[in-house]
Amino acid sequence: MPSYADLLAQAEPARRRIEALDRPRIAVGVDTSSVAAGARETLAAIREAVSQRGLDADVDQVGGNGLSFANPVVEVAKAPGSRVLYQNVRAEDAAEFVDAALVRGEVDNRWLLGALAGAEGVKRMDDHAWWSIQKRRLMQDMGVIDPEDIDQAIARGAYSGLERALGMTQEEVIAEVTSSRLRGRSGSDFPTGRKWDFLRTSTTTPKAMVCNADEGDPGAWVNRMTLENDPHALIEGMIIGGWASGADRGYVYIREEYPLAYERVVKAVEQAYERGLLGEDVLGRGFRFDMKVVRGAGSYVCGEESGLIASIEDGRGMPKIRPPFPAAAGVFGQGSNVNNVESYHSAAWLLRNGLEAYLDPDTGRNAGTMMFTLSGHVQRVGCFELPMDATVRQAYEVCAGGPPAGRRFKALQPGGPLLGIMPEFALDLPLEPEAFKERGMAAMGGGGLVFLDDSACIVDLCSQFEWFLEDESCGRCTTCHGGTQRMVEILRRIQRGGGRESDAGKLRLLADTLRYSNCIHGQAAPAVVVNALTWFADEYEEHVLQRRCRAKTCKGLIRYEADRTAASRPQHAEALARANELCLAVAAGEASEACLDCLVCRELLPDVVRVVDAFESGVGAAPEPVSVQPAER
Amino acid sequence: MTSFSGAAKRTEATVEVRQLLEGLVPGEGDLLEALHRIQHRYGYVPRAAIPAVAQHLRLPESRVYGAVTFYSEFRQTPPPETLISWCSGPACYIKGGEGIRLVLEKLLGCALGENTPDNRLGLHLGQCNGTCDNAPQVWVDGRVVGPLTAAGTVELVKGLKGAAGRGRRRRPAG
Numbered sequence: 001m002p003s004y005a006d007l008l009a010q011a012e013p014a015r016r017r018i019e020a021l022d023r024p025r026i027a028v029g030v031d032t033s034s035v036a037a038g039a040r041e042t043l044a045a046i047r048e049a050v051s052q053r054g055l056d057a058d059v060d061q062v063g064g065n066g067l068s069f070a071n072p073v074v075e076v077a078k079a080p081g082s083r084v085l086y087q088n089v090r091a092e093d094a095a096e097f098v099d100a101a102l103v104r105g106e107v108d109n110r111w112l113l114g115a116l117a118g119a120e121g122v123k124r125m126d127d128h129a130w131w132s133i134q135k136r137r138l139m140q141d142m143g144v145i146d147p148e149d150i151d152q153a154i155a156r157g158a159y160s161g162l163e164r165a166l167g168m169t170q171e172e173v174i175a176e177v178t179s180s181r182l183r184g185r186s187g188s189d190f191p192t193g194r195k196w197d198f199l200r201t202s203t204t205t206p207k208a209m210v211c212n213a214d215e216g217d218p219g220a221w222v223n224r225m226t227l228e229n230d231p232h233a234l235i236e237g238m239i240i241g242g243w244a245s246g247a248d249r250g251y252v253y254i255r256e257e258y259p260l261a262y263e264r265v266v267k268a269v270e271q272a273y274e275r276g277l278l279g280e281d282v283l284g285r286g287f288r289f290d291m292k293v294v295r296g297a298g299s300y301v302c303g304e305e306s307g308l309i310a311s312i313e314d315g316r317g318m319p320k321i322r323p324p325f326p327a328a329a330g331v332f333g334q335g336s337n338v339n340n341v342e343s344y345h346s347a348a349w350l351l352r353n354g355l356e357a358y359l360d361p362d363t364g365r366n367a368g369t370m371m372f373t374l375s376g377h378v379q380r381v382g383c384f385e386l387p388m389d390a391t392v393r394q395a396y397e398v399c400a401g402g403p404p405a406g407r408r409f410k411a412l413q414p415g416g417p418l419l420g421i422m423p424e425f426a427l428d429l430p431l432e433p434e435a436f437k438e439r440g441m442a443a444m445g446g447g448g449l450v451f452l453d454d455s456a457c458i459v460d461l462c463s464q465f466e467w468f469l470e471d472e473s474c475g476r477c478t479t480c481h482g483g484t485q486r487m488v489e490i491l492r493r494i495q496r497g498g499g500r501e502s503d504a505g506k507l508r509l510l511a512d513t514l515r516y517s518n519c520i521h522g523q524a525a526p527a528v529v530v531n532a533l534t535w536f537a538d539e540y541e542e543h544v545l546q547r548r549c550r551a552k553t554c555k556g557l558i559r560y561e562a563d564r565t566a567a568s569r570p571q572h573a574e575a576l577a578r579a580n581e582l583c584l585a586v587a588a589g590e591a592s593e594a595c596l597d598c599l600v601c602r603e604l605l606p607d608v609v610r611v612v613d614a615f616e617s618g619v620g621a622a623p624e625p626v627s628v629q630p631a632e633r
Numbered sequence: 634m635t636s637f638s639g640a641a642k643r644t645e646a647t648v649e650v651r652q653l654l655e656g657l658v659p660g661e662g663d664l665l666e667a668l669h670r671i672q673h674r675y676g677y678v679p680r681a682a683i684p685a686v687a688q689h690l691r692l693p694e695s696r697v698y699g700a701v702t703f704y705s706e707f708r709q710t711p712p713p714e715t716l717i718s719w720c721s722g723p724a725c726y727i728k729g730g731e732g733i734r735l736v737l738e739k740l741l742g743c744a745l746g747e748n749t750p751d752n753r754l755g756l757h758l759g760q761c762n763g764t765c766d767n768a769p770q771v772w773v774d775g776r777v778v779g780p781l782t783a784a785g786t787v788e789l790v791k792g793l794k795g796a797a798g799r800g801r802r803r804r805p806a807g
Contacts, residue, residue, distance in 0.1 A: 036764045036777035068766040218722035221763025251662065256706045257762045297665055297704030298760070314664035315696055316703035332660060375724040375765035382766070413723055456727045464726055471758075474703075582787040588739050599732045599783045 001276035001284035015155035020077035031064030037071035045094030063229025065143025066383030082118030150271035161351030173244040185342035199245035204335035207247035214303035217416025220448025223341035227261035231268035237344030300472035319519035377453035407453035415445015417465035420527035457551035463491035480522025496556030499544030562596035677708035713755030722761025
């Protein structure tokens with residue numbers, strides 16, 4: 001089997017290619033985000049343009065670098081030491097772009113984003129605050145290497161951590177992971193070193209390292225970044241964990257909604273086997289580790305570790321009754337350790353670079369970095385890697401650019417529907433789990449931050465999240481699937497104008513009862529509602545007692561009113577024509593001309609169709625049905 | 634039992650399914666892969682395929698059926714010619730996703746998870762996959778279309794329904 005030194009030597013041409021030592025390199029970032037922006041077409045068009053001009057340059061596919069707002073992103077390394085990033089390079093721009101950047105050598109052109117290195121006199125990437133604030137460690141190779149070429153990963157340091165770990169004892173590796181204070185990056189926050197030690201000391205054999213790449217929390221694509229753009233970092237982390245815990249096999253469970261991630265991880269595993277990094281004699285050190293990639297099929301609860309295990313075990317992914325816990329009895333009864341993608345990735349970085357490098361910065365409670373995906377009502381959507389001493393406000397304002405013009409921050413969803421929703425004080429929190437827990441949250445989450453501005457309705461959000469959680473409930477325990485169903489019913493009734501004073505009490509009772517669910521899905525399901533009742537009480541009460549939705553969203557509490565005289569004025573002629581063309585009622589065969597009574601016309605003629613959100617008592621509200629009140633406790 | 638011709642068709646299908654399952658073994662976590670391969674081949678998991686899967690992986694048929702119905706991405710009926718997947722994620726939702734869904738359901742005359750009567754179009758409940766810079770969005774046969782408005786959705790569906798406009802529309806105006 002090749003040694004690590006052999007692999008490095010084999011990767012030398014790849015290193016030369018990445019560093020543009022022999023010829024210029026044009027690298028087009030291709031991942032799910034940039035594909036949506038046309039990156040594959042850009043890559044093909046640039047290849048065509050370079051070939052047509054007979055230029056001697058490498059045109060590579062590389063991974064995405066997280067800058068969704070700038071996609072398609074292209075990096076040009078014209079000469080060694082010169083690296084410049086360009087944004088929004090579309091396929092139709094390719095010829096002009098190649099002429100400008102390569103043929104004429106105009107570094108500064110209309111696509112320029114910033115220089116990473118070299119290219120003096122040109123705007124730097126560090127001039128962008130959203131770039132310079134980042135500490136891109138886990139992301140250091142994203143957008144630099146082709147994730148489908150193992151040599152490029154090795155050239156950049158992949159598996160150097162494994163090489164180092166194989167020269168340490170199990171206890172030494174675990175001690176290093178423990179000293180780093182690395183904790184579960186899905187939001188579970190459990191110390192990773194201790195978890196690996198559970199498996200090491202478990203008497204159950206064989207043992208397996210399991211990677212939770214289900215990432216079902218909407219708004220989070222942190223794990224997708226690693227899976228698609230640096231899969232070898234994950235594989236390395238799992239093998240290191242296997243070495244430390246005595247496991248000889250690994251499972252990577254990838255959600256169905258990430259097909260490109262699945263493809264690339266499968267390919268990476270194949271290439272790792274080819275290079276002897278997986279198999280019966282890893283790096284020639286007599287250590288055996290096998291890897292299996294399992295593809296999910298659409299189920300949020302398969303992101304819960306026992307649901308994930310159940311899903312691998314040839315069946316429905318229903319979370320299990322515990323104990324026993326995975327270290328004692330996991331996948332098919334094997335001792336198992338389940339960790340998030342980013343936890344393994346962080347462990348690989350740690351072993352590659354050492355404890356001292358990892359512990360900078362060190363807040364006392366946490367060290368190192370974490371990746372965050374920012375979306376929602378923000379100006380810049382993307383994935384950013386921040387040091388553990390950064391704040392939510394920095395993520396929101398510096399990285400994401402704050403709310404859209406004319407809007408104000410209203411709420412933060414820090415980690416999927418189960419973690420709840422936070423008001424303005426969240427902005428001042430450091431991005432550390434302890435800070436969130438001190439304010440009453442169960443955790444900080446896996447890094448998927450969704451920001452809401454004042455156009456969002458909290459009650460509507462609660463209703464939508466509870467519906468999602470009900471839909472995804474596995475059904476094992478009535479507490480969960482019945483409890484979420486009941487919460488949806490109450491919230492929807494409130495949204496229709498049938499809110500009652502007793503509803504808050506009922507919702508709290510449901511929240512209390514849901515604590516007895518079998519797994520975290522039911523247990524945490526009421527979080528968003530409890531948060532709303534605590535931190536957005538006046539908005540909630542407005543819906544119930546005044547039948548008013550201040551964000552003009554809840555359909556039972558608003559209606560559209562068209563000023564038809566205004567509609568016929570000349571300045572609205574074009575929009576009115578479009579409204580007639582796109583009339584929903586006409587298209588559905590229900591009317592012969594636009595009635596101006598719905599959302600479509602509201603969008604097309606905002607000055608003509610207004611949203612009425614306040615009703616006189618008795619008008620527009622649903623009638624109060626009779627009900628039996630629960631006894632007071 | 635059914636007629637001879639029915640039995641013959643079942644046998645052919647069973648042989649084909651067995652070929653698809655080659656290399657998969659019981660007790661190693663291959664059920665999801667088995668079902669993925671079948672759906673990839675037929676566009677859905679036919680009821681008739683379940684016995685072959687159960688036999689190959691030494692599982693009760695009820696367990697295989699349970700898996701097919703548990704996971705949202707396995708279909709039990711053939712897919713439509715063009716599938717519109719609506720994103721249910723929070724970023725899309727707060728930027729007008731609900732309005733898009735209502736327009737889709739009204740114009741197609743069916744709910745999420747259903748097809749139009751002629752099976753040309755169908756709706757699907759999609760999950761967030763992190764292309765939130767396009768919010769609010771849908772996927773048309775797996776391709777992202779967004780940001781959309783309710784008006785733009787009307788245009789999109791008309792384009793998909795119309796004879797000339799059948800196929801992909803990336804970014805409808807408005």
